[in-house]
Amino acid sequence: MHVFSDPNNLDAYLSGFLWILKLTGASAGCALVIGVLLAGMRVSPVPVLRGFGAGWVNIFRNTPLTLVIFFCFFGLYSTLGLTLSDNFILNNFWLGVVGLSTYTAAFVCEAVRSGINTVPTGQAEAARALGLTFAQTLRIVVLPQATRSVIAPFGSILIALCKNSTIVGTIGLIEASNVMKDLLNSNGDAVIPIFLVFAGTFAAILIPTGYFFGWLANRLAVKR
Structure with missing residues (x-):
């Protein structure tokens, strides 16, 4: 483990995983907001909204994240000139968040x-009978009940997002995978220890996350 006894290597390792956590947190928040809006569109009585939601899902689920x-x-930055920060590193970070969240x-x-x-259809029908609009029915009646049944899938999506965030390294952000590549290039005699440290760190983060969401899903599950 002499590689990580070097303060520079240790700082790079910690910085790499800090970028991963930042990417995961920012992208998860944005994806949750966009995803809920898209789900509302997909069950909307308006055909145009349903079509937009279905198109978004079909396009992005069938397009490689890379x-x-x-x-x-x-496309957005080099060709169209979209700049999200004057700092090159932060600009790449936010471009990564845009890609990951969408x-x-x-x-x-x-x-x-x-x-x-x-959620039983009678719940929505009762809400509409009381005079609630579609949006109010969705926000007040349907979504609070639906959330309890999607905790476990949310955990799986978050874990996948954390692993997918390493792809942002392809556009220049020095996150964990890029740090690992640099360490491997400069320490060819320590390939296995470096790999084990990085793989172990991901496991240490994601395994407890999976158990937490499993516990939360069981705790909040609707007893039928």
Whole structure:
């Protein structure tokens, strides 16, 4: 483990995983908001909204994430001139968040829609009979009940998002996978220890996350 006894290598390792956590947190928040809105569109009585939601899901679920990230950098930034920060590193970070959140939102949407489908239709019909609009019915009656059944899928999506965030390294952000590559290039005699440290760190983060969401899903599950 002499590699990580070097303060520079240790700082790079910690910085790499800090970027991963930042990417995951920011993208998860954005994807949740977009995904819930898309799920509302997919169950909307308005055909145009249903079509837009279905199109978003079908496009992003069937497009490799690498292409989405490349489009954000080479398409939005290099070609269209979209700049999200004057700092090059932060700009790449936010471009990565845009790509990750728009991609992940498609999976959040389908998870939420499956939860909405578990809510008895009588609940929505009763709400509409009381004079609530579609949006009010969804926000006050349906979504609070649907959320309880999608906790476990949300956990799986978050874990996948954390692992997918390493792809942002392809557009220049020095996150964990890029740090690992640099350490491997400069320490060829320590390939296995370096790999084990990085793999172990991901496992240490994601395994407890999976158990937490499993526990939360069981705790909040609707008893039938």
